[in-house]
Amino acid sequence: MANSPVKEMEVETSRIIGKLQGKESGPTVIFFGGIHGNEPSGVQALEQVFTEVDKLGIDIRGTVYGIRGNIPALKQEKRFLSFDLNRMWTRKGIDGLKNNHQEERRDEEKEMEEIYRFLKEVLDSKPPPYYFIDYHTTSSQTLPFITINDAMINRKFARLFPVPVILGIEEYLEGPLLSYINEKGYVTIGFESGQHFKEESAANSVAFTWLTMMITGIMEPHPEIDKKALCRQLQASAQGNRNFYEVIHRHKITSEDKFEMILGAQSFEHLEKGTRFARHNGEIISAEKDTILFMPLYQDQGEEGFFLIRKIPKWALRFSAFLRHIRFDNFLTWLPGINRVSERSESLMVNLKVARFFSKPFFHLLGYRERVIDRTHMVLYNRERAAKNSMYEKTSWYK
Structure with a gap:
């Protein structure tokens, strides 16, 4: 099932992709898709899984939510319209929700307020333990991978999935949604399933969703949902890479800069010292030493031209x-x-x-x-x- 193609679906105006409420008590799992509007694979995957759960009559323990992120940007297939919704979750940004008048808010500020209210209601009304999963894709070709804020509970949970894990990205980014949630002490996982708009990316998110629901105890293995096949799907897409890596450099850019990757550079590509791999305002960027390229930018919007990572022994x-x-x-x-x-x-x-x-x-x-x-x-x-x-x-x- 994880290998089946996911059809394109029109983005609905509803924030809630789906909600599953079990008769028995259990954990509370919240999946986010489309925090960036040009990354629809997570939304498509969640739509598919929620439909399949209903079709197969799978018994659920606890509560599962599927949440659309930036709905206006999803409709236009843009990363964002006014502000990057995944860079707004700072203390200043949260305080701004309380101080700004509703009529003065722009698209992403309204989206942020709705998601903030949803999170508060869930944490106030649903029982622990809580799990938060945020789905993304990248503009470059990449292996699927997990990003986590570096706490041991996140490490333990992340290593259960057969994909590489990236530590330390929170040190270079200000205001991601999961960093805001992780500050509260809950398990948070970012799953980057592949390249934008690729069927494999949606299939990887489908597999990740099913596995998360099984690992957390939301559901028991089902005859129609082959857990081993789901693991093989992710393992094959990740080319057997289950290493831990650490971010060591971020190349920051602004909307006024002229930045481009040299064609062919991919995420997780090993670069030898002296390799020319990008241009920034007309100047060539070369690897200062042997390194590993991570999330090179191949789109118009974005604040990071690329990252560099290293394997953690x-x-x-x-x-x-x-x-x-x-x-x-x-x-x-x-x-x-x-x-x-x-x-x-x-x-x-x-x-x-x-x-x-x-x-x-x-x-x-x-x-x-x-x-x-x-x-x-x-x-x-x-x-x-x-x-x-x-x-x-x-x-x-x-x-």
Whole structure:
């Protein structure tokens, strides 16, 4: 079933793609599709899965929602109309919802307010544990992959899927929807299923949806839904790659820049030192050292020309998990120039004179990511301390 093509469907005006409510208690799972309007594969996949659940009469535990993101942009097949809806979920943006008059809001601000109200209602009315999955596609050809904010609950959940996992992108992006939700401590997964408008991308999102529903306990395996076939679908599309990677560079661009990738550069492509792979305002960009290209831009809209990533060794992942388990970061505040922003805070304030003696990877091992820099201090935020691990301890996948 995961290999069947997904037909194009006209975008409806309803925010809710579908809702499944089980008779038995269970988790609450929220899938988002189309936060970017030129990425319809997630919406199409969710439409297909919700239809199949009803057709097959599958019993559900708990609650599942499928949510359309940027409806006006989906209708026009544009990433966004006025603002990038996946860069607006900052504290300033949330406060703006409370202060701006409704008639003054532009398309994405109205979309954001609806989604914000939906999230608040779900968290107030539905029981935990909560899972949030956001579907995306890329403008370049790519393997399917997962992006997560770097907390152990996200790592444990993400490694259950046979695709590569990317850590640390939240350090380079301001205001993604999942970062806002992850700050509350819940499991959040971004799934990039492939290239825009490709049937394989929709099929990958279909497979990911079914697997998520099985892993979370929303449904038992069904005779018509072959779990092994779903895994093979994703594994084949990912070419057997299940590595963890870390983002090490973001090439930022603006709408006024002239940026283009040199034809043929793809996500996850290994670049040798000296390889010419992009042009920015007429100047050639070459690889300064051997590296891996990630999410190169092949569309008009976007704030990132490309990222660079590196593979994380397995020993580093294990060492990181150990340090977090023993809460080694408690000792950091014994050092001069490093203090918690407030008592029991997830954030550290680091004097830049001290920070130069510690590399970024050191703080990354402990779960800290750079959030704000001024002339004298750096603020590091720790997803691990915010994570609601106890909410998931009794689940089958967490053990």
